[in-house]
Amino acid sequence: MVQWVMRGGSDVRYRLIEVFMKGGVLKGRPQDNGFDIVIIDAPPRLTTATVNALCASTHLLVPTALTPISARAVGPFLKMARGIRVELNQELRLAGVVGTLTSPDGSLNAREQQLIKTIVDDALQEWKGAEGGYMFKRTIPRRASMSTTDALGYFVDDDAKISIRDILDEFGAELGERIKLP
Amino acid sequence: MKVAEIREALDEFGRLYADHGRAAEATALRTLTVFLKDHEGSSVSALASAIRASRPKKATSIDLA
Numbered sequence: 001m002v003q004w005v006m007r008g009g010s011d012v013r014y015r016l017i018e019v020f021m022k023g024g025v026l027k028g029r030p031q032d033n034g035f036d037i038v039i040i041d042a043p044p045r046l047t048t049a050t051v052n053a054l055c056a057s058t059h060l061l062v063p064t065a066l067t068p069i070s071a072r073a074v075g076p077f078l079k080m081a082r083g084i085r086v087e088l089n090q091e092l093r094l095a096g097v098v099g100t101l102t103s104p105d106g107s108l109n110a111r112e113q114q115l116i117k118t119i120v121d122d123a124l125q126e127w128k129g130a131e132g133g134y135m136f137k138r139t140i141p142r143r144a145s146m147s148t149t150d151a152l153g154y155f156v157d158d159d160a161k162i163s164i165r166d167i168l169d170e171f172g173a174e175l176g177e178r179i180k181l182p
Numbered sequence: 183m184k185v186a187e188i189r190e191a192l193d194e195f196g197r198l199y200a201d202h203g204r205a206a207e208a209t210a211l212r213t214l215t216v217f218l219k220d221h222e223g224s225s226v227s228a229l230a231s232a233i234r235a236s237r238p239k240k241a242t243s244i245d246l247a
Contacts, residue, residue, distance in 0.1 A: 038244065
């Protein structure tokens with residue numbers, strides 16, 4: 001661990017972006033073989049891994065269950081991430097906050113709607129970037145097949161009111177529009 | 183061969199891969215199957231245009247959690 005922290009004199013907070021910048025990972029030109037998009041899943045705590053992720057990212061997406069305990073954690077997390085933005089990565093933008101584990105059809109009950117109007121909206125004020133805060137209209141519901149099948153159940157043909165595929169497509173379209181994905 | 187027949191064949195391959203625990207191959211085939219399902223009834227040339235127009239983003243994920 002100490003060896004890893006001390007290695008080579010480069011800043012330990014930028015190890016991940018160093019890998020991305022080396023070439024071959026990200027697609028710089030259409031003919032390159034790198035990735036168009038890299039999604040990094042990091043914990044909502046200030047670990048070395050989280051700092052590396054925030055330093056290497058262009059956009060931040062914050063999923064939260066729409067329960068009082070989870071929603072109250074969004075504000076402190078955004079405040080911490082804003083600090084990283086100011087100090088270490090001014091290119092970081094907030095894609096938004098997305099509600100998760102909602103009812104199977106993705107609709108919101110009165111308590112969840114109230115949570116968004118109060119706790120989540122307050123939390124978004126913690127992000128004082130030029131683009132402001134954003135709460136995704138599409139939420140990700142609690143569906144058994146999303147946790148028990150490959151690819152989040154994208155290929156499951158269920159007979160629910162709205163299919164998992166439609167939910168994920170809607171979310172993907174909203175995210176793409178939000179971050180202006182080419 | 184019709185688009186629907188190709189889709190059914192790929193769907194069957196997807197199930198076979200899934201049965202053998204080869205998730206990446208199964209997912210790739212299911213992606214293609216869903217694409218073909220969306221374009222069922224199209225002519226082959228229209229299908230070719232749609233494939234060219236919908237080049238998927240190449241994405242990956244890193245789990246730091």
